[in-house]
Amino acid sequence: MTITESTKTPVLLFPLKIETRFVGDELWLRIFPDEAFLQSHEPNLSEQELEDRNAYKAASDKFEAWELLVDRYGAYRAAYLVQVKDAFIAQNDVAQAEAEQTFFYKGLPEKFHVYLYPKDGKRIEVIKNAVENAEHLVAFGDGDEWVEDFEQAIDEGMAFKITKRDLNLDNTEDFPTVFERIIVTGFYYRHSGNRQTNDLKSAEGLQELFENHLYTEGISFLDYGTPTNNIDNDRSGYSIKDEFETAENYKVLVEGNALTDGTPGGILAKGLGIDNKVLQHFKGTEKAASKFPQLFQKLTWMALGGQSLQMIFGDSIPKETHQKLWQYYTEHVHARGKFATLKIDDQPYGILPVTTIGEIQDKISINTPIRDAVLSAGDAEDVTVDVAISNTYLILSILFQRWMKLLADGLYVPSLADNLDGNSLDLELYRVLSMQPSSGSHHFDVQRYEKLRGKIEDWIQEQLGISEDLGKLSIGEAYEKINHLLASNDSKKRQYANILNLVKELKSLLEDIPLESRGDALAYAPIFSLKNTGEQLTSEDLFQLEAEDIAALRAAFEQVKVDAQQYKRTGGYRTNDGIEVQTTWINYRRPATLVSDLLLRSYANTMSLYQDDEAALPSAMTNFANDALQMLNAWDAIESETERTKLVQSSIAEVLDVNSYRLDAWISSIANSRLEALRANKPKGIYFGAYAWVEDLEKDTEKIVDARNLTDENREDEGGFIHCPTPAQSLVGTLFKNAYLSSEDQADASNPFTLNLTSDRIQQSEQFMQGIRQDQEIEALLGYKLERYLHEAGLNSAIYELREAFPLEVNIINRTDNNPDIGFKSLSVINGLAFIDRQNDPLLRRTLNGTYTRIIDDLKLRQKLEDILDSSLDHLFFEAGFQLTQGNLSQSAAAMDAAKGALEPPATDALKTKIPGVGLSHKLVYLFPLPGPEDTISINNAKAFISPYVEIWLQEQLGDLSNIACTVQFFDEDTLVETKEVSLDQLNIGYSDLLYMSEHELSDGTSELEVRIVQATAFDAEQFTANIMADPPEGKQSLVQAVEVLRYAKQLLSKSRYVKTTDLALGGEEIAPNWTALKLIHDNLRSLYRQTTTRIDTPDAHKQALAQLQLTEAKRAYLSDSAIDIAALNQEIKTMLPTVEGQLLQFMESFQEQDAEAFYPAFEQLQKAAQAFFGKDFILLPPTAISEKIVKAVGSNQQQRLIGDANMIGAQERIQTWMQEIAQVREGAATFEEWQMLHSIWQEDTNTAFQILQNPTSDNYPWIGLSKTEINTLLESAYYEGITAFQELEAGQYYPDGGESIVLFRNTEDELKANTAQFGIVMEEFDEHVPYEKMDTGLSFHYNAPNNEAPQALLLAVPPPFAPNSWNEKLLADIIQDTMDLMKIRMIDLDAIQVDAYNRGMMGVPILNHLLPMANWFNIPTIN
Amino acid sequence: MSYYFKLLKQLREQQQGAKLDYTPQFLLRGSTRNANNTDALAMRIADPLWMLGRQWQFGEFIGEDNGSPIQANVQYRKEQVANYSTNGSPLTLDSTPLEARVEAVNIEPLDLKSKVRIGQQYERLIKAAFPTPTAKAWINNLRADLPLTHEKWEAHDFTNANRQDEKSYRFFKLMHGKVLDGNSLLNALADDYPKPVDSIHDYSALQVVSTKFKQWYENLYVKQPEDNPAWKPKQLVHEFHLHTPNDDAILSAPDYQSGHLDWYSFDTAKVTLNPSDRLEQTTDLQPVNVSFAGMPDKRLFSFEDSKIDLSMMDVKKGDLLKMMLLDFSLVSGSDWYTIPLEMQLGELCWIDNIEVKDVFGVTTTIRNSAKTGSILANGNPMKVWDMFKVRNHNPSGYDPRQHFLFLAPTAMHRLESAPVEELLFLRDEYANMVWAIEQRVPNAMGNPMDAYDLHLELYGPFLPPDDIQARRDLPKFRLANTVPSNWIPYLPNHIDGSNKEIALCRAYMLRNEAANEPTDIAPLSYLATEDLEKIYEEAIPKAGVRIQLTKQRMRWTDGNTYVWMGRKVAVGKGEGNSGLQFDYLKD
Structure with missing residues (x-):
């Protein structure tokens, strides 16, 4: 199927997670939408919600009404209630009874395409059936069978069985066992049946998805650098309590924020081509970033990348090209990416514009020298964009390929993947964690030094007339040689002092380090290694930008503006003396800093471009100066000095990074610029879809699944299971067992996680620790035990011998070498600890003589004593782990300290059976009569x-x-x-x-x-x-x-x-x-x-x-x-x-x-x-306000409902009994009981009465002090006919958790009156717990589960320069594949390249130019 | 001055001053490596490619031939303990909490407050049941029949000689004649008091009151089953056993002492059943990853809740715990799952296996074995890995029958009074005997007091006979010196029929005062008076023993309240020296 959507509109791809399993001759694959798809938004309102929403609408104080809504529903649902329209309510019968919240996935692709990349094979595409329920795929609850059932998942379109036929294999061919990559893509169609959906409709769908998130868990823009984990000095940028924050949420979720081009929301709205409406309600959407980084990047170009280009290409690049590249660099090359990161639920998602440059790569050779490629690129016919930009693409394509080649050839980038290349996991973890997203320290390139050294050596030879070839000497030897030569000549010594110093520095830098480790040492050598002042300098010294520097720069650039005006007026710039000066001259009157150096150098280099263009020069000067002044204003605008320093430092580091090793930022710039171009033509509309990837999938040939019955019998013994009374204990047990198994290869005795917590050891340790808590000495406690064992064995004579041999030493704390006699030896008991510790002491054998074998070997008494210590340590160790996982850090530390003997053992808690139940609290209150x-x-x-x-x-x-x-x-x-x-x-x-x-x-x-x-x-x-x-x-x-x-x-x-x-x-x-x-x-x-x-x-x-x-x-x-x-x-x-x-x-x-x-x-x-x-014992009580509610509760017949009457439960008598029970164990109630005994014999006919008030079921539910049988009696009785409030409690539950009863005692019949002052005392208050009959025990087990996760990014796919007119899945797959490569390139840093270069013996500069996009070298002494 | 400037200056001097014919060029280059990698654990938001790259580095994109577990079914056997025994035949466990059943002490309500409480309760019930005049008549009769008494104070004899402590005495005087005696009432009711003697009074209605009253009294305190007490006073332990209905699993607690009864109070388990028989199965439990509050999500960039911060932990000892957590959080944690398994209190549960089904429908069966259950090494208890097992700590081999979990019906949350009585036993090597120091004892009202103060209040300061010596310049022979009157002696005696075994028998110190005949100093506590007359020598180790009587109250699963008086035995404070001497001369 072909996608017909135009490539004029980008596609936003949401991440998925995939899992894979080889079953028989098939590869099974599952797709799980990530949290970005997960929804629980319910547009319909419950009856209560409707009522509360209407109350909000009617409220005059909206903020107050909002607080009530947030308190009840949380901010996000409250935001929905606030915005839901009357019309929607009128059209939909929204009010419904409270329904259980359901979770579902929304906006899934219509179908998924899987691209398989077998090892050394070609890409194979597999497409399966449509995704059923793409708009509402249930994640939890009814309809989620697909999650558990694989076949059902296939029916849903969420799983694949990839067969030989899919791979075009016949039966004789083996199914591949290795896939280098698997990529999944999918495209979202808004209207099924109408493929010709348009990007505006799709944008609506995307907005709806965002809206739904907004009303369930909110969406935020995250600040760069926000921690997602808690660490020592910083906290994660998220807390569940944020949902109940009212003021900020009101501002964002109800009122919304204005968005501009410079705000995260404005930038994203433009990039996605959607309305601001939804994005206005994202948290942080309005926070305009400081302009400092962007302007600094812009203004320093000609000192960094631009200067490098000039140095490489000289006059081959005209001024216009420089301008173009400068503009491109400023607008599209971003160290931090183009868009701010989004947080949806508890997941952060970066938004990454991506494209593919595979087409360009196909056109050039990886080995083409860059200079040649660029100089000939003007002829590239297919390049339709500006030549300069095309050249940039070209250079980047070459570099991209070369870097990928480096990776393929084994360029070392640390990773915790299975193959650790022989490195230990700890070391690799250390290496991974030591990487930072931007450079944090800086140093000089060593190759420059090598050259410098050579030059200096030549010069020294020439100057000093040394015939010997210094180059053959080590720098140390050279230094000694020169020093020796100058030793006898003071004038020369002074003359060449600087040279000598420099050589000395070089010596320390180069010579003192063995050659084989020089690469590393120099790579990590900070710039300060050249320091000669002995000061400790920090990175701030390099990036320092003080107010004086700012003032001097401001003055300098203000002057530039004046100069530009004058230049324009006079047709050239002259001083007051009429002397013409260079246009690159700038009057900066401060010691140079790196920032000022870069700015001024950049200014000078920029102006040199315009030196021959008198018409353009004044504008160039003015523009540069204006930008510089704006940048300085931006610096001023940052209020916090800490923030300012942080921003300046990170901005400089990132600018240096993008001009040195951040190839990924340059390659990403292609997508950024393409996106910009698309949006210039078509500002609105977006498509969206989904993607996933895994790589290096290999069939586990040791644990093959039996395809007939789908069983895997091979890994039952990996860790087994642990069954503990509570889940919390099972958790700690799991941690220890896991640690034990991880250290299993250690010798048994040294495995610190060997815990033996069986019942008799716990008793033994508890008794031992009790003794310590009673201030007894460990030595004595063990001694008592030893003597008991000896006594029981009929070895009484050994007791006295051992007391002599291992006496208890008393009061020896202050004993010193000078005062060896402080303290004394007590023979009252054997020092048990000495008996254990000095096991190899011949004294022991000598002392015991004939009984040694019996005591040590047969009776194993030493082992028995050691066992007491060991069981106590195990006990405390487990306690420490338990408290730690419960968040009780101080208790954990106390247990560990006790294990070390630094503290007495705390009362332990971790091994007890904690039966859950209902927590209740009671108060016994006496209200006094008021004066009439x-x-x-x-x-x-x-x-x-x-x-x-x-x-x-x-x-x-x-x-x-x-x-x-x-x-x-x-x-x-x-x-x-x-x-x-x-x-x-x-x-x-x-x-x-x-x-x-x-x-x-x-x-x-x-x-x-x-x-x-x-x-x-x-x-x-x-x-x-x-x-x-x-x-x-x-x-x-x-x-x-x-x-x-x-x-x-x-x-x-x-x-x-x-x-x-x-x-x-x-x-x-x-x-x-x-x-x-x-x-x-x-x-x-x-x-x-x-x-x-x-x-x-x-x-x-x-x-x-x-x-x-x-x-x-x-x-x-x-x-x-x-x-x-x-x-x-x-x-x-x-x-x-x-x-x-x-x-x-x-x-x-x-x-x-x-x-x-x-x-x-x-x-x-x-x-x-x-x-x-x-006097101090005078008792004054404060007035207590009484509400109407209390008056009503006390004055009504509620008492019968709560405690029955004299015939049922017993009413007053029942409470009296309750009080008598409490009086047995609590002092307050006992005092009251005594008073009551006295009072009743003094005034026998006094009418006293208890009354019950209780929360939360104050009206109708029986008193929580009653037993279940009594409660049942009351519930079944006539008192409750027609009263249903108690049904709030769940079936089988008798007590509301957190229930609170107030037993009111008043020996007066006066009615309580609302709004009158009452005075009283609380005689007793306590908590109690009614345990459940059943509870969940904790059963944990070891199961080797897959570790892969969905990518943490939303990919904004834009078509490449040579894209077809319509999107297709293959193009998406190409883009995703390029992104996978790009991600790896991002993790290559200068250190990796340098290590690699040294390892290969590539010491020369060309290798770096060969590999890097730019290099920020500069000629330091250029400022005059 | 920035260092950058210093560098420039230095190089410029070289260039200018020394006429260096070379302009050095420098490549300023960054390093992304930072040896301090603590900050990296924050997993900060960065550019999208960095975050993807991090995921790649941490292996989050590696394809695996594997599936996430989605369902787990446990094959298990459960048995409920149903019976309780001490040394006699097993009794059925009723709804009483086990601790109350084991620990409860029967003490007659002889203190004044108990007597008044009980008496007033009966009177209240009478007032509620009868019209006022009738009630008054009944109450007056009863008060006359059963007047409030105290062993020291006869009805109207308030002479100083019979005074107990002042506060109790005042209380008694106030109450006397105004309430019937609760203890007498209980004894009388046991004899069917009051027996009908006329037809004028409604004895049957009073019987109803008495029945109600007895119920009240029964409910107020948990009683010790008298024929089968768990307490072994000679050993200072509670000994009891729990049985499954067929006695195929018996848990024994031969020496339960402390105030908290739990699964580890049982030393041995005699299991004869086959845990793989009669297996039951859970249905479709959903496993979830094992995790703890503040644990980093297994997904690298998931947000932790900022409220829970484990990074603040300051635990060391080679940072083993940190290592453990780090290893679990970053490396192995995602491979451990947990499921809840419901159990009834008092149940024993053997897990046979867990069938885990993954998202592809592939089932893996997980069992414990010698390798993954109790991990034993050379029979050395210090090299065994195991937990939550009721058994000897030195198993000879892996025995599935021992691998059960006992869910003890234990009282975690209870209210406990301050000690009503407290005795501290200590060995006195010098005197070659054992002392029981009464530290807390109740006064006549039943309220606990400092024992020494009460002894002092009752008997006054000790007046040595020296005061009546005529000649003070000569040394005096003394049979023995004195110890504080709250120190109760326990003297070693051979146990009947044994030449070797020794029991410590409670004895008396003499009060040998000026002008008075020597008298025994009687202990004031129930423990020393009635409970602990003879104790086996080995029950008082050199570490000493502390015994307390406390009242405890708890609510149990049925919502009922249970109140009982229980003994708590704990380790003492080591040896002591009373300074007691015999046959000495005093200057």
Whole structure:
């Protein structure tokens, strides 16, 4: 079949992957589209999507609405929802239930052509049936049978059986076993049945493909140099989290970017001939690259390639040709390629314009001297483009062939292909990795030095009149000779000092290196090897471009513009003195740098072209100067100095590269220029298709597939399988086994990856490591074990002998040669480690004498001890590997350090069976009752005034204080003098005061509470002893017991943390903190502050009030009923009040801003203020905002749904049981339980209630604290009739992963009110895990799979200069084949050529000119 | 000054000063080789031909006579452990987690908090079941019948002599008379308390409450099967076995000690079944390449996720791990595949073979053998390559019967209390005995405390009899000095019927104080008091032993919660010296 599409339009080829297998007398081949074809875009919307999309459309704040969409769908799907049109929705019944995402390939070629290149044979083309489902070939899911089933794949057009008939072989001929290359091509037809599709329709198809990617995983342009892997100091340029970044995605995916000719998107849109519309939404599409590299390349041409041409061809090339080549070079020769790299999903794809120059190659001989070829090329009849360009093609064709010949002849380019040419894999890997895409260091060409050396030697001979032929001497000998000659002549010595230095340098460069390695040494010798200053110089010194250099260059080129004007005006350039000067002269007043040298040399060389053309010269000067100034501006425009340095260095290196060894860039320039030409004629439209290649396919004659039953029985033993409890362990096991097998050729004992982790060794090692963790010494632990073995064997006498021979040395760390006696020898146990280590010590045999054989050989006790060490090392080594693969680097390092003995062994985790399950979390929260309107608390009850909820809570617990009382007996010696009854209401203190007083023992009468009680009796107690009785007065509650209740209440408060607003959020709601309530606390504290400041003027009048504060003196005076020591009080106040004031002021600053994040820090400022008043143990709680959702959940009958009622599950009783279980193991719950026990006996009829709130199924799903049986009971019960929300959980799943329950405890029947402040504590919080009954274990196996991959490039095929009018598959195959060659040429570098040249003994310059497109030599001292 | 300029200057001087009749020409040339190849591992985006060239160098374009695996079927045999035994006949495993079943300790609820908890629970159930007046009447009767007691404190005898720790004492006083005694209640209910004595009260309704209550109590703690405990106190180990239904595979854990029970707690497996019999087969599993987070994709230029960065790893030891990862990532990784194989907890699984089908339909059968299963070398355990096998570490040969995986029904995630009790055993060579130091013990409420503090609180500081010596200027003969009262002695005794084997028997130190008759110092812990009266000598190695009692809570596969008190045995802190001396003179 012939393709009829015009070659006026290029073809974009997407990559494929192919796999091959020889089966019988056939070659089977499979084609797999690469990820660039893979799609999962679903144009239809789910009902939820439609709803969300409409909400976005209606939203006034689009960005906010966008954030919600991204949060739910990710940025790419959100982008689709945003752009999908009403009309599309109206035309299509898009809303549908959520469907499983399907993956499919889109835009595949209609059929594939396979080109086979048998060894030494001709190309054979095979075409098979059409690709079925080319628009929608399922990759995963229903319809993907072709992926597994080969025959089905053939039916789909995605596989081939290549038979003898296909190869035109008869039955007697053998099927080839080696194919040098296999190429697959395919061409996409937009409309089946209509072959005459046009390029605009096809472009639409391409755009659709891009769009689909855009809405599934996005497409980005990548910056040059973006890492795809993470390394030490740099991270990969991609993260999954990018998808959820909102701001940048909004800018790119929703708004789109403007594209211009200089932006990656603009350049690609032009190259592909498609609209900007899609490309506007590619990330990075708008980033215009700096103009510096391009202008630098342009401006330095005449110092580099252009100068070389001049040197080779002299006047043979006219000025116009130079101009043409210059323009061509500037526009089409790109070190980095023409287009930026695209990222689709997680794959980067370079976009490479390609063509074939096979036709040109056919016309010339590889051995034609370039000069001859060029000079005769003007006669080439078929060349239809400009002669200069044709000549360029010609030169490049010759060089292309020569380089390919070099490769074929064994030019060494490192590669990890199977054939390593005798090199080890490690070395080859090192060589491969050491290659860089552009030159990073620079040096002088050694051949120049050889010539220089010869010249210098001649000159020295002449100057010094030496008759001896220095050329026969080594340079070292020559140096010595000259030095000797000059030694006696000081004047000559001075005169020739420079020469001597130079020879010395050359000596060090050339002579000190053995001849055989000189090539390498010189090749890697940096330019700085000529340095004579002793400084360490870096590459920056060569490429340095400082601000002063820029300024000097700017001044110089500004002057050029002025000069040009003057030249134009005056018809020649003269100085003010009227002296005519050379036009190549430029006034640059700075020490030269490489950059300035190149620029100025280039300027000089350029102007020399126009020297005889006075009319053109001023324009040439101006143009050059303008470009130079633009380049300098571009340098200025780069803000970051690091970036600037990087860009300048890479630009210079790349310019030098394209003028030296980057033949590939020149050959690619042919495709670039052809593409430019095509687009000039036909700016829009593109065809597209697909391609694939492999090479060096060889039949595996050892493992032949049995064609009858399709079995391969020959490789079962390659690595076997490993079965581990979890996939993560199987992964680590695999790594170790792989490493073990890789090192299998080593002697057994030295294979470091020999792991023996059977159960008894793990027990043994775990016990040993436990001992070390308990600070026991390894030597002693092994010694204990050894002694146990000896004891069990009845060899007790050997124990004591071995203790003497191998004593444990204690405290020897500080022992030195000077202090050898530090520490001592302990004979308490054998030093087990010494026993192992000193196995060859004759002492051992001597010590054991007759029992040596029994202990060492028969009982193998040394081996047993070694085994303990070995099992521990294996254990730790596996642990380190496991933690490493889990990303826990510090744990991994800890395990390795422990293996080295540097740290104590960490708790190990890697060998445990980790049963997966559902993670749940629980909180036990206590919300306190709020003061009612009747609960007015006076500021005189200071603690309660600041913390009223604690006061009210205590009040409800204790009841009326007048009911709590005690009897106080007063004794005179042993005689009872008086008995008084005191109730707590007589003490003039609040419940909160009691709380804090309860901590002190009621025993010796000194605690504040006791003093107050005695004081309250109003009995003159000074001369008597007071005794507070434990039993309460008749009809009263016991004070002693009340104090006990308070102690437990205090313990509960102090062991809990305060409730935060987020603790109670349901369904991810964001509840604004209650700043108003917080401000109220502040206001109260402020009032107290004011009161206090006024009261200190007359402290004795306010003793009682001041005694409530943390003012010892006031308290003392109050309790002893004495006068206040004003000075002492003032001293205390001086400490207290500024702290309060400071915290209150800081709070107000936060309050003004009301930033939600600052809420709790602001509260803590108030807490500090309150604690300054009342002491460090004063408990202040922040207000907690309560949402409508919580109020509704608590107030509804949800509880029954969650935990059933008294008849079913048990409701309150069930939660109580749950709490009791927790209290067994958690301190917080245990404290609560104790408080609850006390509280319930103090107030037996208190109505207390637990309530459950939970996330994420806050309304209808049973409580996650219940068992599955209980949940089933509830689900099946009448409570759930008609309620379907719980069906969100998958069948068989009882607990939502990440489920969170909040067990709310409130001993009040008051309703919760939304938007009121609540106060509470979190008494307990913990996570738990409900394991699954079944789990996936990890089974890994070794299977030698093919390693080939799809090429990482989209090829933009353009027709060659001699192309037919229509595209055909063969032409595509030619282009692909040329690309395969070109790819290899790209990997040839100067080092490879030089090594090769030296290896072949080709020392002369011509070989390089013979091989290189250009050479950037230059005559350094040309600047005057 | 740039070096370039220095070079120019130098050459110009040569040219001008020395009148060098030669203008040297230089070819400035780059080198693309960089000895520091770390950056190359970043696989940076470059020009398209460079990226293709790299793929070529790394062998990504080599054609192979091979196909990617697309399907794998595993031939396997599975057996579920169904029975559990200690030394007696096997019992059926119920739904209780294995660890709870093995470790659970039965301790009577004698501490005050447990008594109150149980008592209050019963009262709560009564309140829920009866109208308030009836409930109050029942509760009052019960409190009178079963008043809260403590062994030291009789109902109304709160004299100092009988005080235990202060906090517990206060708690007791507060509770006394206001709750019935939980332990007494349990004992009474076992005797069908309360027996109906009249027709006025609804005894049957109370029976319902009692039934519910018993259920609650049963659920609260996992109990040790009393007739078949796994704990061997003389050896300080748990010993138990798991059996398949036909006893054709028995896993034995003869010396399980630590607080985590897993597959490696079993030392030996006695397997008599043929693992190649009765094979089952998985259907069409899809193999995927073995890879780890942060591992470079086998495809050279695939993007890694920047969030996971293994390059930050700083692990050395000859950089073996790095070498291992590098080798795997760059060279061999694409040849290892993994498939998930579902197993039930408590199952043993033998893999016979894996049939791997490639994309051409060609099947390869992968088996383990002596070469690829356990890799043995000379019977030396240090030269065996193997993992996750329940067996002796020194196999004599490759035995397919030993090649099973046991998926232990183990408790990875559980809540564990701080130790309720902790005993540290150490050998005292000087005193030629073993000490058990009580480090944590519960007070009367049941809350753990520092044992030394509690001893001190209960008995006060030791008052040496020296104080009553009349003459202080003469040396005094002492029968023995003292050790802290939380050090419990264990003395060696011959085991009955054996002249050689020795057991350590718990003994008492004497409290020989001024003005008091000498008394035994009783241990405060359950472990020392009841559990560990006699221990085989070899169970206390010189490294010492630490034994703890902790409470543990976990949720199991059925969603139920299991709470149990378990022992944990771990290595101690080595030898110690109490300073105990006998028959000495004191200045």
